[in-house]
Amino acid sequence: MSTTTPVPSTWDTKTQTFHGGQEYRFIENFVEDFSVTTNYLGTPKGALDAAREAISTCHHYPPANQEPAKSSLAEFLWPTDYLDQRDRLLLGNGASELIDLVIRMANKTIQSDQVKTWKSGPWDTQYKEYYRSAETAEMRILNGDSTERANVLCIVNPCNPTGDYMPLDQIKTWINDNVYDGGFVIVDESMQPWHSANFREDSLTSQGTFAAELYATRNISLYVLHSWTKIWSCTGLRLGSIICPTVEHCAGLRKIQVPWSVNTPAMAFMDAVVKDDQYMQQTWEGTSRLRRYLIEQLSALLAAQREQFEYKGKDFLSWVWVDMKNEEVATEAVKLARAAGVPVRSGQPGYQRPTYVRVAVREESCVDILVQAWKSL
Incomplete structure (x- = not known):
């Protein structure tokens, strides 16, 4: 006797990008x-308990400034100087919301007389939400192995699903070589914290000076994105963050972000989980x-x-x-x-x-x- 039932169509394949985890x-x-x-x-027990407790305050709006969760995440990412970096950080309803915000910002910012081109990382394939967002924005899609520069680069590093990974020096060179001046770059480092206890040293989160110089010298906006739902096993809570090249860039994204997109239990979870060494x-x-x-x-x-x-x-x-x-x-x-x-x-x-x-x-x-x-x- 079969122990499985037919899987109903959980995806509208005409409008949504297929993802696992539905079966x-x-x-x-x-x-x-x-x-x-x-x-x-x-899921870490202490953080889950914090999220459960936060349900009791669901009759109140979440904090519009995303605190204290944002500061706690900033301290996790930059243990020694998080106060200096915090204002470049924005939380989102999973990575997908933040991908959409940056693509919308790029579409609005790149000069209207330019053909807006998009390119993925040089991998065989990668997470498709970036492609979907670029396609929705009617950008011209380049193959990942194209030698042509693009207005918008989106690379998943380490790449899900292929497992390819560029160390820090290599990805910085790849960025410089593959984007036009005035362009936008998203580097998705969602799986990078698995690297080791020294993950920060091989991460673009440590490269604030590099991001600032890219913007100052070539007007290139570099964003570093994380979906935190994999490493902390909380996909149902929807937790993402993005590091912007400047505080002004962060304010620009916040201006077009839907208010209260990160709910109270998710922020309570974030505030607790980053302290679970x-x-x-x-x-x-x-x-x-x-x-x-x-x-x-x-x-x-x-x-x-x-x-x-x-x-x-x-x-x-x-x-x-x-x-x-x-x-x-x-x-x-x-x-x-x-x-x-x-x-x-x-x-x-x-x-x-x-x-x-x-x-x-x-x-x-x-x-x-x-x-x-x-x-x-």
Whole structure:
């Protein structure tokens, strides 16, 4: 007897960009969600308790200045000089709202006599919300591997789903080489804090001087964006932030942002979670170990096809991008995982990579269930 029910259409494919994480509620024997790249540790308890407590104040509006959550996040990002940096920071209703704000600002700011061009990072594919926003703004879309400069660059670094990553010096060079003067750049570092306890040292969050010089010398506006819903496993709360090149840029975004877009429980969660040092330490210690375990188990299971399967992405990341080299095998893998209550993300919808599946890092016991389900591959 089947333990799954048909998945209703949760997406309007004509108007929305496909995203994972929708299947779990339709799987009767659901065990664990391998289709989303959230932290294997789950939601931090202290922050979740803070969000629950904040529900009791839902009869009041959230603070319009986003405090104290914004200052707390600023201190997490810039432990030694957060007061100097804080006013370049803006919180949003997940990353998607902030992507939309910057694309709207770029569309309004770039000279009307210019053909507005948009380009992604040089990866094989990346998170599609940037593409959707540029398409909605009627920008001309360039291929990521194009040598042509663009008015608007949007790069996900580390790239979800491919796992590619440019270290700091490399991405600064790439930005300089790929955007026109007067252009806009969004660098999405949502997965970068997984890097290590020293993630700030290899992050554009540490490059305020670089951003200021880009704007002063070439009129290029560099924004660094984070979706915090993956590392702190709170996708339902919708928490994002963006670092602007100047305080004035931040004021410009705030002017077109919908008021109170970040709700009270989300801000309470943010204010608490950034102080949970133990959770972050466990994340850095456990993710790479469990990622190795996942790859080892899949490699052992699929030993006969070892030369055909590729496991892509940096060691510190919370998922593996698996190229199964065969569309039928990948399709079957998705079906088998779902039937076992451990759904994975197909590379076909959204990314148009039918031979790939994306598998999140999870605890060993859940990986074992997935491996058992894939024994017939």
